[in-house]
Structures are given as C-alpha cells and as structure tokens.
Amino acid sequence: MLLEVDDLHVYYYTKRGIVRAVEGISFALDRAEIMGIVGESGSGKSTLGLAIMNLVPSPGRIVKGSVRLNGRDLTKMGEKELREIRGKEIAMVFQDPMTSLDPLMRIGDQLVEAMLAHEDMGKEEARKRALELLEEVGISKDRFNDYPHQLSGGMRQRVMIAMAVSLNPKLIIADEPTTALDVIVQDQIMDLFSKLREEFGVAIILISHDLALELKVSDKIGVMYAGWLMELSNADDIAKKPLNPYTRELLKAIPNVELEDQELVSIPGSPPDLHEPPSGCRFHPRCPDRMPICEKEEPPAKTVDGRLVKCWLYGR
Ligand SMILES: Nc1ncnc2c1ncn2[C@@H]1O[C@H](COP(=O)(O)OP(=O)(O)OP(=O)(O)O)[C@@H](O)[C@H]1O
Ligand SMILES: [Mg+2]
Incomplete structure (x- = not known):
C-alpha cells in the first residue's frame, strides 16, 4: 500500500473549546488510485488533507493515529524529513492557484525554480522538463513566459498541477x-x-464538496460528515447503492439527467458546530432513518460486503 491512514484524530484547541475536526478516520490508498473525499462545508476534508502531510496549522494538532507513506509514519517525523517528503513524495494542489503562484514571476520560471530547489538537475534540463510539463497539462509552449495574470483560471490551475507533478510525487492531494x-x-x-x-502511476486524493464531480474520476470515495468517515467504498457502489443515509441524501442533491423533472433536494438542516457535536451519531438530527439508539451511542464503523459504513442501520 502506498498510503495507510489509521485511526486519525485531529483536534483544534480554540479559545471556545476543542473542535474535533477529524475523528477515527482510517483508509488505505494504492499506487495510481484516485480517491474522492466528499462532504459538506466544515466536515473536516481540508483538515484531513493537511493532516496527511502533517501540516495541520496551529491551534490544530494530530492527537492520535498514524499516516504511513510506504510504511513510514509521517506523524512521527521531524520537520527536516517532512520537508523532503512534501513536494517530492506528496504534492498539494489548492483551490486558488493565485495564492500559490508568484504573480511577479513568469510561469515557466516558477516551474524551473521549483525543480531546481528540489532536484539535482541543471538549468537547461529543468527548462526542457518545464516545457514538457506544460505540454503535458495542455498549455502551449509559447505561454512559458506569461505571468500568472495573463492566464485564465483553468490554465493557472493546470500550471499548479504541472508544479505538483514536476517532482514526480507518488501522491497528489487536490x-x-x-x-x-x-x-x-x-x-x-x-x-x-x-x-x-495512467501515465505516471501517481495516486490522487481529490477533495470536493461536489459528489457528482467525484463520481466522474474516483475509483473510490470516502464520505465525510462532521469529522467522521461515514462510508467508504468504490465509486460505482456509492452511486448505485449507497449504504449510509447521509450518502443517500448527498446523491439526492445531484441533478440526474435521466430523470428530468426530478426534484433537487438539499439536505434539510445544517452541519453541526464541532465544538459541541450532537450526541451519539453526529448525523442523527438530520437523518431520515434515525432510530432511538442513534442519539445515544456512537455507531461503530462496520465492514458490509467489503465496504466500510458507520451507521446503526448495520448493527453492532
Ligand atoms: N485553524 C483552525 N482553527 C480552528 N478551527 C478550525 C481551523 N481550521 C478548521 N477548523 C474547524 O475544523 C472543522 C473542519 O474544517 P475543514 O476546513 O477541515 O472543513 P472542510 O470540510 O474542508 O470545509 P470546506 O468545505 O468549507 O472547505 C470546522 O469546524 C472548522 O471550523
Ligand atoms: Mg476545505
């Protein structure tokens, strides 16, 4: 396995109290696999992504669990070791490329610099590779000397992806x-x-609130709610036979081209404040299938037909 996340807990220690942003999350990811992470705003998706790189900002902290990349636990590493891994083995792509690109530097030069900083190669070689990379992500070579503001949003994001793959990482977190x-x-x-x-065998964790988008590319999908992994299975099963009521509710909100007059419903209510999450199952106040036990006890994560689901419908 390329990546093994085991029983990960990430809390933010704020003035108002403890925010349990990620709790008890486990999953594994193989080489060349694409895993989607989906959930509403505040469900802990970004925190999970940052925790995988051991980059949770203060006042946040990984309080329990491990993140193994090729068997080595990143949560136990020092800054020096981590810096080598970030960029070179794991790269991250964020929503807004303008925050990560230098507005005063030509995009080609930014790519070249990133490679020179990490890799043992000469300037000419880096330049050649930068041109190849731009082509790889679908940007014409004569854009090499453009500044970020001269590119469209989509092109800037492609440049960020070129930067991410430039160091041949094994994992990209987007x-x-x-x-x-x-x-x-x-x-x-x-x-x-x-x-x-396909070309590089890179594994990708794709974080999004958009389940429809995730379904297009992901091999498997993890559904998060209020810091918990509610369900994890391959994308086809998620789409055809969701197990967790929360996943079912998310699917209902996706426009379905076959059912033209299907009513689009967003899930009633809103996600909880993680300073004081609901008792029992964190989804119970909004769950259409809730039972008496749901507000009393936390549901166990169970394996059902090889799929993971955290819900009392599947018993103890
Ligand atoms: N720096 C921080 N300090 C305190 N609490 C934080 C911090 N960052 C995130 N949180 C809290 O942790 C929880 C998870 O946040 P996170 O940003 O991981 O969610 P998300 O799923 O990425 O949301 P979004 O879809 O809005 O990006 C939220 O309750 C959020 O308020
Ligand atoms: Mg986020």
Missing part, C-alpha cells in the same frame, strides 16, 4: 482544485488527473 472554475474546465481538469494517474 483540495477543491476546480471549485472556482466552470463545469467544462472542471471536466478537463478531471481528465487531466486521470491521464496523470
């Missing part, structure tokens, strides 16, 4: 990489991720 882009460009970026996975 946090809402296309949220600010229109649907057509979103699809193009998803195609690009699929291509990169």
